[in-house]
Amino acid sequence: MAIEIKAPSFPESVADGEIAVWHKQEGESVARDELIAEVETDKVVMEVLAPDDGVLVKIHAAEGDTVESEQLLATLDAAATATASAPAAGDSAGKAAAEPAPAVDSEAVMGPAARQLVEEHKLDATKIEGTGKGGRITKEDVLKHLKEAPKPSAPKPAAAKPAAPAAAEGPSGERVEKRVPMTRMRARIAERLLDASQQTAMLTTFNEVNMAPVMELRRKYKDQFEKTHNGTRLGFMGFFVKACCEALKRFPEVNASIDGSDVVYHGYQDIGVAVSTTNGLVVPVLRDADFMSLADVEAAIRDLGLKARDNKLSIEDMTGGTFTVTNGGVFGSLMSTPILNPPQTGILGMHKIQERPMAVNGEVKILPMMYLALSYDHRLIDGKTAVQFLVAVKDLIEDPARILLQL
Template sequence: MAIEIKAPAFPESVADGEVAAWHKQEGEAVSRDELIVEIETDKVVMEVVAPEDGVLTKIHAQEGDTIESEQLLASLEQGAAASAPAAESPAAEAAPVATGAESAEDLASLLGPAARQLVEEHKLDITRITGSGKNGRITKEDILKYLKSGDADKAAAPAPAPASTAAVAAPVAPSGERVEKRVPMTRMRAKIAERLLDATQETAMLTTFNEVNMAPMMALRSKYKEQFEKTHNGTRLGFMGMFVKAACEALKRFPEVNASIDGRDVVYHGYQDIGVAVSTPNGLVVPVLRDADFMSIADVEAAIRDLGLRARDNKLTIEDMTGGTFTVTNGGVFGSLMSTPILNPPQTGILGMHKIQDRPMAVNGEVVILPMMYLALSYDHRLIDGKTAVQFLVAIKDLIEDPARILLQL
């Protein structure tokens, strides 16, 4: 019995997608729920799995092809897996092991999103991996098999040959051409670039700064983190939960920061859906915490961890990243001391957290070393006045410096 395998139904916000990588080739046996192909849209990478056991008889959309919602991707012969002979197409032949930097670059340019993420995560030397995909392409399954084999060594540059005494004094200039490589943007990276450019050109974006003393928050976390983790089934107490809850409280006090502009209308949102910026190998994504004002700190921490793991594994859905009335981003995890975050339209505000760093501060006429963090609020000046933006940021500062205010809503 032949079964048609189609692309997922795209929501209205996604016009089309692109076939990123086939994990099975024509003639190969597949199992139910086994990954067959990845579809990359401008927001997420979608995985299409086999609906039944069988053999992949025909691929109708090749890698790199643009496809529409529910378009036919492949045909599957149900129940033919047991009797099907091993495919003897060139795609199933083992690819020769490449040697040399140029071959490694060629292989890297052919990696799909999932395979590229595994290579970067484990720092693998792809010239040591045998590809089973089309034209020797290295698939996600090839990398997982290589990791399980125990032969996965960290990629390392070959040691330079010992130089002679005469050569040490006079370094020889490298010979050959200076190589450049042109690689097309992924759909997701291109869409991110487009949205960032639109944000800078279509909004009156301005940033205001303040600094917050993190000592009270750090003391609270140090005191309760073990008890918190035991009580909430392993959920760790971090700073993001507190900042999200502080942002929710401040948004209630300053509804303009939680609003959006639609033409000549201002849309005031009576709820707080907080976007949390997450960095992935494919680019920055902003999954949304729905009704964050009704979530406990433990719920927020657990949800952020879940969203982060799913973002890393390309498991986020378009629904996870749709909407949002305000965004929180934390550049401090990468060591950023200060930055000006870019708005995520149609939102009119975004809060930037940064690295906690000990600095000398004047307290009651004395110099005291305190753990300080710079906070940045970028906002759309078309809707939010400077006074409102500053008061909003000061409200978050007050809530963080005295965490009891968050619980008491003071």
């Protein structure tokens, strides 16, 4: 029985996608719900799963082809079996017999970023240990393999003694260049960042916050918090998300967006949390974050981070958002100017916690300080409002009890 395998249904905000990788080839057997292909859109990588057991008899869209929503991708013969799939394959029997099984298995659990690195460096995927879900080979696994693999020594020429100095000096003079096309997601990210810088009157204001009160609160209650909330860890991001929600209520312009000549004021706080992945920066959204507890925020951020790492984020996870929080401090950034995520008009940048000498009541004390950066669209938000918003966040973080008391 022939079954049509179609592309996922794209939402209205996504026009089309691109076949990133086929994990199965024509003539190979597949199991129900097994990953057979990945379709990369402007926002997420969507998985195509086998609807039933059978043999993949025909692929209608090759890797790199652009496909539309619910377009026919392949045909599956549900009546065929694995033993019957070999002679039915489009490739010759000799080629199918010569191809070792481990290589096929490794291809089946390799992500698009990892596959690209393997092809560039001409690696044997069967020798790479996969640490991803179900033994999936990730980009980090390939990079680790490259780092640990012994570098092959240059072969010695026939006249070894006179040619040895030249052979030793050869690699130092190499000027290697590579040209690879941008992934669809990276190209879209570049386009949106360029639009944000060209179509908004973006300005950034800075302040610094004393993290000692939050750090002390976290040190005192983190173990009890984790036990009470089923393993959810108490981090810093939850405090900043809740502080932003309270500050956004006080300054609705920062929570608004511009739609043509209209200003749209949002009566809710959907906070986007920027997450860095191997495919690029993504911003999943915490819906109604103002109604979430600190534990709910931390648990939701953890879940979204895991989904982003495994390319499991859906379009719905990243749609909308009225304000964004990004944390460059996890990578060691001391200060930066975050770029707006249109149509939002504000984004808060967190940074590295650094001990610095500060003047406190006429005395010099060493305090754990963090620089905060608020980038905002000056077309809607005045400098006074932006500064007051950032000061409100600072006051809430330096006295976290205010978050609970809404002071």
